[in-house]
Amino acid sequence: MDKKISTGVRIHDIHHGLIQSRGAIVETEFDLLKSLGASIQIATTIKDHEIINDLTPFYAAAGELKIEKPMAKEALSHLEELGFVRLQYHTGKRDIKRIDVLVPETQKIYHDFGEYFISENKSNLSSKAVDILEKLSSFPHKEKEIISDLDIDISEYDQIKDVCKSASLVDTYNSPTDSESILYSPLYWDDNPDKIFDLLKKHQSNELISAISKIKGYQGLPDGKFESDKILTDAIALGCLPTLSVSSTSGLKKFLFTPRTGVGKLEKNLLHKARVLISCVRYGENFAGITKIFSPERLINALLMRGFLKGHSESLMQYEPARNLGLVKIIPTGNRYEVHFIDNNENKLVFKMALEMLAIGDTSKYDNSEELARQILIPGNILHPTQTRTHVLKENSTEKSRSTVNRINDLLRGIE
Incomplete structure (x- = not known):
């Protein structure tokens, strides 16, 4: 899969957990990732429509997707910058009165948002989080291999893991073969993949990555x-x-x-x-x-x-x-x-x-929240429901690592 497309896909995957997350690191290191994820979610929700004249049901639909009104407005700004919508305002540029929808096909949505993120992102934590989810989308990995392969500082890895774990994007378990810590994503695997580790007894992990990429293509x-x-x-x-x-x-x-x-x-x-x-x-x-x-x-x-x-x-x-x-x-x-x-x-x-x-080489998870949002957006006019990357995530609280606690304290004290 094209790097820009795969980046857009992972941003959308990460969105479904990140949109429900709060905290110092999320709001400072993951803010662009969070707003772009919301933008993709809104784009895939409205893409089959031409004009939205009433913004009240639009914001209500966004709310059903856990996207609060200020974030929905920010998402529309990203969509306008990419040419996916044209916004018309009442007096000035405060209140939007109409959205002309120009959202392209799914492949271009992911490509353009992936390109935008790669160009504009300034957070190493965000970029590494995307890289981690990309690796985990193929199969679970040993934590030490993730850290080594992606050349992640251990302190940064702990912070990424804390954010992603609290958002139900990653979790760990001990390998059945050698008891080493395995990082996996519930977005792609809910069960311990014993058969994968039987396969990895005979082949190197990079061989499996190459094989999975061949099929994704x-x-x-x-x-x-x-x-x-x-x-x-x-x-x-x-x-x-x-x-x-x-x-x-x-x-x-x-x-x-x-x-x-x-x-x-x-x-x-x-x-x-x-x-x-x-x-x-x-x-x-x-x-x-x-x-x-x-x-x-x-x-x-x-x-x-x-x-x-x-x-x-x-x-x-x-x-x-x-x-x-x-x-x-x-x-x-x-x-x-x-x-x-x-x-x-x-x-x-x-x-x-x-x-x-066929278009992006990946599959989408499904639940009915997209359709609920569409019913609010345009009641009684759902002719072509679109499969999008929507996940049901559990709510949980996790104990933060020392690195995360220290980073939060630095942020609160104004230390970069």
């Missing part, structure tokens, strides 16, 4: 593109990677995806359906006997927006797994088969998730 990695990679074949054998199969005229083929554990029942169901949809399309891209699919994204968008795919002789077998999950209907037309989208809100979410996986 091509979700639904097909047969023929991973057999020579020993770590991927071992990961499949151990059950570390989601592997789906599709059969059509070229026989049974496997497709690999990045792991995502620690998800709720609803999200797990949506994610499985999105992977199945991608596998069906990847089959046509890589193994079609007659005409291969040139652009998976364009085809899925066509199926979603137009509602059907023109007749093709291979569609019956190729899209059978998607049909069996209630995503599509397959209708015979002579000796060909048309594929028709089954139009309902859940299937729209699945298609949006699949498109995001």
Whole structure:
């Protein structure tokens, strides 16, 4: 994944915990990260709309997303600077009377905010926090490896860990193999990944990072593109990677995806359906006997927006797994088969998730807070719900490290 895009994705991930966090270090070291995260959240919430004339429901919707009014105003300023909204004011520039929404596709949202953060951020703690979450998005790491690989001062690491732990962004446990402290993120893993550590007994962690990055760059990695990679074949054998199969005229083929554990029942169901949809399309891209699919994204968008795919002789077998999950209907037309989208809100979410996986190489966590905000924003007019990176985080209190306590004391005394 492009560095700027991945940075934007992690800012959005971090937002869901950071927006509920307070304290001296959060307000001084993580202030830009916090406001940009709120900006991305607002952008993904309003992106399917053209004009917002009434700011009262807008601020109410932001409030449902834990974004207070002053932060929502600051977020709109960032969005205006990036050209994602055009703001019209009453007299002067105090009260906004209208928002013209110009928010682009998800990939550009993440790219532009990632670029903005990289350019404007002055906090080493914030940048290292993003780097840590990027590493943890692939799999958990030993704390000592995180500190060494990212060249983090131990005092700064303690402060980052304290902030992120209190925001439910990271946690630790002892390795089952050597009892060393393991840092992981509940955003990506809720359970101890024993199978990953079985894999790391045979391979180096940098090999696994490279393998996961390969799949992120091509979700639904097909047969023929991973057999020579020993770590991927071992990961499949151990059950570390989601592997789906599709059969059509070229026989049974496997497709690999990045792991995502620690998800709720609803999200797990949506994610499985999105992977199945991608596998069906990847089959046509890589193994079609007659005409291969040139652009998976364009085809899925066509199926979603137009509602059907023109007749093709291979569609019956190729899209059978998607049909069996209630995503599509397959209708015979002579000796060909048309594929028709089954139009309902859940299937729209699945298609949006699949498109995001293809565009940014990552999956999104889901709960209903985005939809609650949308219902407040534009009551009764939710036509195209958009999958966004929304997480349910636990509230907890953690004991601060000595480094954090000392830093807070310095800040209170005016010492930089």
